[in-house]
Each structure stands twice: as structure tokens, then as C-alpha cells.
Amino acid sequence: MLEIKGLKVKLEDEDKQILKGLDLTVETGKVHAIMGPNGSGKSTLSYVLSGKDGYEVTDGSAELEGEDLLDMEPEERAAAGLFLAFQYPVEIPGVGNMTFLRTAVNAQRKARGEEELSAGDFLKEVRAKAKDLKIDADMLKRPVNVGFSGGEKKRNEILQMAMLSPKMCILDETDSGLDVDAMKLVADGVNALRSEGRSFLVITHYQRLLDHIKPDVVHIMADGRIVKTGGPELALEVENNGYSDILAEVS
Numbered sequence: 001m002l003e004i005k006g007l008k009v010k011l012e013d014e015d016k017q018i019l020k021g022l023d024l025t026v027e028t029g030k031v032h033a034i035m036g037p038n039g040s041g042k043s044t045l046s047y048v049l050s051g052k053d054g055y056e057v058t059d060g061s062a063e064l065e066g067e068d069l070l071d072m073e074p075e076e077r078a079a080a081g082l083f084l085a086f087q088y089p090v091e092i093p094g095v096g097n098m099t100f101l102r103t104a105v106n107a108q109r110k111a112r113g114e115e116e117l118s119a120g121d122f123l124k125e126v127r128a129k130a131k132d133l134k135i136d137a138d139m140l141k142r143p144v145n146v147g148f149s150g151g152e153k154k155r156n157e158i159l160q161m162a163m164l165s166p167k168m169c170i171l172d173e174t175d176s177g178l179d180v181d182a183m184k185l186v187a188d189g190v191n192a193l194r195s196e197g198r199s200f201l202v203i204t205h206y207q208r209l210l211d212h213i214k215p216d217v218v219h220i221m222a223d224g225r226i227v228k229t230g231g232p233e234l235a236l237e238v239e240n241n242g243y244s245d246i247l248a249e250v251s
């Protein structure tokens with residue numbers, strides 16, 4: 001599904017190298033987790049994959065189902081099936097949440113050559129999915145993320161993800177700032193979307209989320225690279241011993 005080879009990325013305006021030759025392969029239908037200390041480049045990786053401005057790829061490649069992601073505009077990446085749930089979801093004053101969702105869903109359907117959803121069908125779907133995530137009707141009417149609590153923003157990201165039914169879902173610390181109940185809702189939302197044709201990259205600081213979203217593969221990232229890959233037991237090792245043992249072992 002996703003194949004990254006030797007990816008090197010620096011800041012556009014500064015001489016600062018952030019990703020230093022990152023290799024990562026996520027198979028179709030699998031859930032991979034990335035853990036790693038603060039500042040190791042996890043968010044940068046997700047930004048670069050989604051096409052955010054401000055970063056320059058100096059070497060390497062990233063392909064989604066064999067297509068060059070780095071060559072695509074952000075909206076083309078979304079149309080190709082990539083979705084990023086942000087660590088810090090953006091507020092969009094003046095744009096109603098429902099309007100935003102409907103525009104995004106229809107843009108994606110159009111890019112895939114599918115017909116627009118009727119207003120009725122859209123409403124039915126969004127209400128059902130919002131209910132599962134305990135997002136109330138009022139939150140659907142308010143401007144996107146404006147005045148939402150941290151937990152509400154994260155649940156709203158999962159609602160967007162559920163509505164867009166992407167192939168490759170990247171969740172950047174979607175668990176940070178969530179209480180246990182909100183985290184369970186987010187995890188349930190993700191688990192409901194797990195399927196043979198869909199892959200996930202779950203970036204997290206804590207093993208806690210991975211108790212609910214069971215990963216197939218766990219990677220440890222440090223200083224701009226994946227330095228260790230293993231099974232779910234690797235996340236437990238981090239939980240118990242921190243990163244220092246693993247980092248000492250691979251350095």
C-alpha cells in the first residue's frame with residue numbers, strides 16, 4: 001500500500017534536516033504503529049506524505065499503491081486514498097462542519113469518477129457515523145473544530161476519515177489529550193474501519209492506544225529514521241523501559 005525508501009526531508013527555509021533516510025513499507029490491510037521520542041520527525045513524516053508546504057524532499061521516494069505520492073498535489077493524494085488525521089486539527093471559522101464534510105466527500109467521489117451523494121444519503125450516513133463517535137448534531141452544525149474540545153476535535157478527525165473511506169489512513173497522535181473514554185471512542189472508530197483493503201499508520205507516544213488498536217507491526221523512530229521494527233511486544237517494551245534501551249541497542 002505504502003512504500004517509502006530512503007526518504008530525506010529538510011525544512012524549506014532552513015538548513016535543518018529532519019528525515020534522514022527513512023524506510024517504511026505498510027502492506028495492504030495492515031495496521032502499523034510508529035512510536036518514538038518527541039522531535040524524532042513523526043509529524044514531519046505525516047506532513048510530507050500528505051503534501052504540506054514548508055518541507056523539501058532531498059532524496060528518496062514514497063509510493064501509494066505504486067504511484068509516486070511526492071509528485072502529487074495534496075488533493076490528488078487525498079483522491080488517491082490517503083488520509084491524515086492531524087496531531088493538531090485546524091479550526092476553520094465560517095465553514096460549517098457538515099458543509100465541509102459534504103464538500104470533501106463529493107470532491108473525492110468526483111475525483112474517483114463516482115456520482116455525488118444525494119443530500120439525503122449524505123445526511124443519513126453522516127448522522128449514523130457521528131452517532132457512533134458520540135458527536136452530537138450541534139457539533140455537526142458548528143464551524144469546523146471552532147470551540148471544540150481536544151477530544152471533540154480528534155473525534156471529528158475520525159468522522160472525516162470514516163466519511164472519506166480512504167485506503168491509507170495516517171493518525172498522528174490522535175490519542176494525545178484524550179481521556180480514556182474519548183480514546184476508546186476513537187479506537188472503536190478506527191477498528192470499525194479496519195478492512196482487508198485499508199491500511200493504517202498509527203503514530204503514538206503511548207502503548208495505551210495500542211491496547212485498543214492492535215497493531216500488526218510496530219516501528220520505533222528516532223532522529224529521522226525507523227531504527228527498529230517488531231511486533232506488538234515492541235510497544236510494551238517501550239512502555240516498560242522507555243526508549244533509552246532500544247536507542248542504545250541500535251546506535
Ligand code: ADP
Nearest residue numbers: 011018036037038039040041042043044045054
Ligand atoms: P515528532 O512529531 O516526532 O515530535 P516533528 O516532526 O514534529 O517530530 O519534529 C521533528 C524536528 O523537526 C523537531 O526538532 C522540530 O522542532 C523540527 N521541525 C519540524 N517542523 C518544523 C518547522 N516547520 N520549523 C522548525 N522546526 C521544525
Ligand code: MG
Nearest residue numbers: 037038039043
Ligand atoms: Mg511531537
Ligand code: MG
Nearest residue numbers: 042043087173
Ligand atoms: Mg508529532
